[in-house]
Amino acid sequence: MTLAAAAAHSAHSGFLSPTGIEIAFVLVGIATLGAALVTVTTKQLVHAALWLVVALGGLAVEYLLLTAEFIAWVQVLIYVGSVVVLLLFGLMLTKAPIGRSPDADSGNRWAALGVAVAAAGALVWVVVDAFRTTWIDLDGPAQGSTEVTGTFLFRHWVLPFEALSVLLLAALVGAIVLSRKRSKEQS
């Protein structure tokens, strides 16, 4: 049924006549990808964390364009709000240099570039070849509004949700144990 709907939808849309939402998606995608590239190539460590904010925020906008509204706000809250702050704390606690650090990249940079370009080429080729004639139908009610998310999360995914809380507790305990100073053994 989905395929039939997509095929019917594809009759009046094409590569050369992008809709407004596609143009917005591509523009935000270019900004996101550029920010990600700066994140992995810049020599200033703190700037890398700040460009990561731009990349993750751009991804939140992409989720909004894909009508996954709740996930977009979760992305903003958890990634931009806590993960990047944690990374900045980590950079400060490990006494990262503030200015340009010449040894931010390791010696196997060119091998890494080759692997990444080869993987990007293969993945983009396969993905474009596979989904050349596939369209997402974004009309109708939003698929990821908070109401829908709450319904499917607490109706079908309750057990994984509870298991996830146990995992978060284990991670909390593990982080405390790892970062605790062992004063008994050191003295």
Place this chain on the structure above:
Amino acid sequence: MHLAYPAVLAALLFCTGLYGVLARRNAILVLMSVELMLNAVNLNLVAFDVWLRDTLHSGQALTLFTIAIAAAEIGIGLAIVLAVHRNRGSSDVDRLRDTAETDAAETLPGDEADEIHGTEDQATAPAGKAKKAEATA
């Protein structure tokens, strides 16, 4: 919307993160690149969930779980990096070669080997050895 747009963007973001994981030297920058890779997977999950119109909404549920697991991962990862930095005085992944299998892998090119001996000499008091054994245990 054409499905190829989010899929291609996710593939390119994943490869950007892959480059960062392989090319970065600071452990925290490696963690940032891992976050980029996880986000690329999240974008794929959301796009395919919206495309398939699944009644269980598996893609979005798995995206939420991935975000939570990524938060746990970054907490544990930073705790490990901080512990390594406290014990070794460095968070460069290139210098953590204690478990290298061959002797050739332990010798670093250039002046970095000298730097390692320098930092180890400072910390090679008996307490330093104990700390190192504790770190490897």
